[in-house]
Amino acid sequence: MIRASLKTLRAALAEKKISSVELARLFLDRIARLNPELNAFITVDEDKTLAAARTADARIGAGEAGALTGIPIAQKDIFCAKGWRTTCGSRMLENFIAPYDATVVTKLEQDAGMVSLGKVNMDEFAMGSSNETSYFGAVNNPWDKTRVPGGSSGGSAAAVAAGLAPVATGTDTGGSIRQPAALCGLTGIKPTYGTVSRYGMIAFASSLDQGGVIGRSAEDCALVLSAMAGFDEKDSTSLERPPENYSRCLDEPLAGLRIGLPQEFFKEGCAADVMSAIEAAIAEYKNLGAEIVAVSLPNAHLSVPAYYVIAPAEASSNLSRFDGVRYGYRAPEYADLTEMYEKSRAQGFGAEVKRRILIGTYVLSHGYYDAYYLQAQRIRRLIADDFTAAFQQCDVILGPTSPTTAFRQGEKAADPVQMYLSDIYTIAVNLAGLPGLSLSCGFDHQGLPVGLQLIGNYFAEARLLATAHAYQQATDWHLRRPALAA
């Protein structure tokens, strides 16, 4: 049951082979046993989880179950969940009990009947690519506990990879779903910007932030995405589109699919074993009947510089709400109001968050706005236009998710620039607002998983998931498990 697909879990629940309460207990026991060595969960609340499982069992008993009712899920600790401590990985929100539910939580738990196993660890305010910036400590990669799981959704990825949860929510501002999915051997999808509601999802960079799923297969991700996506009037940038069933194309054959390889993603800068696994996956796609075409994203190399202006600018504005007045940390001692702000924020935020607030404040300040912020927005347009041109020639773009496999804890922590370059292939997708997916396509010489990235045109999630699913029907990389205690 720990390793079963969501479809299998649903069948087991429907046939009364197991109850939702039993299933929840199975995972809670495993969390209690394995979480101390992984640190994937920040908050576990067995009473709440079991109460939700009992409600799900009642729905199943009454014949009111949907595709996900009674199935456990881990929630990234960026989503407000009423009555649950919601920390966003920060001391600032160490004791924050959310007074309301994020729309994602309402949809997955109240509407679909999924059962939350708890809140999973993340880089502080989703700022990081290794989960090392969390106030609640680093998360260890289940494939090698001396290594990072990626970030910022590192707890989500580690929890699913270790079998502490069958699936997890994540958020992706610059690669925060895809990169940890890659580093932990999982499938993760970030949909088109505006698809999943941001209401109750603690804001980092509002024009880039997008919720999504990390799971073991494209099939599992499609099921959960179908339940969490959709228009929400509470999110001012939510797109008014009819609900979608993202599983609808899963069984369509790939024949005739045009896969574009951007030459810029196949240059130096990517580890040799990562590249050979990607090349093998391309060969597999050819076997499956896909047509491979060369495309170009000539401005892709500018995505990291543009991102590190735009994302900090938006973050510095968003995080100004943490002032020690309405919620969050307040310094114990201060002389006046300004000092209260300055001390509360200095003590409540960690180093990476402060760094980004400083960058953002600077690029938005008088005299620098045009040179940095507007220039970055113009480059953002060039990057988005590159994708539009590339999608004239292909249906899906393929490349590596990350230039390396999981790196060692501490390896990049002291050098922000090196850390930022870990997201070199994922960031352009956020700037353009496109859907992106990462799936496991092999291992390096150290036995660490390699991630393959698929990028689709706007609203091409169902096709992306089908492209990943076809590969997962032909290969078994996604079924490999790290050697952990059973």
Add this chain to the structure above:
Amino acid sequence: MTLTLPEVKRIARLARLEVNDAEAETARQQLNGIFSLIEAMQAVDTSGVEPMAHAQDVFQRLREDAVTHTDADARQRALFQSVAPEAEAGLYLVPRVIE
């Protein structure tokens, strides 16, 4: 571009972040590293390119200016203020601003 220590302190002040000299110096070095990465943007000619603030060409939706939550407003306020560092009688408390 190279940031100086007084500039870092000025930015920190604007951002309402207390920094001591050692922290400001570390931040200065790291920010300069990050800005050397960002500088790659400056070589690009973007004249005539419309800035892209957002991924989707949509406008802010408007709604009727009507009350949507009437149910037990006082309880809702109490719930939201229960997470405040200091609240009293429905008010958020801060240090005295006007003498």
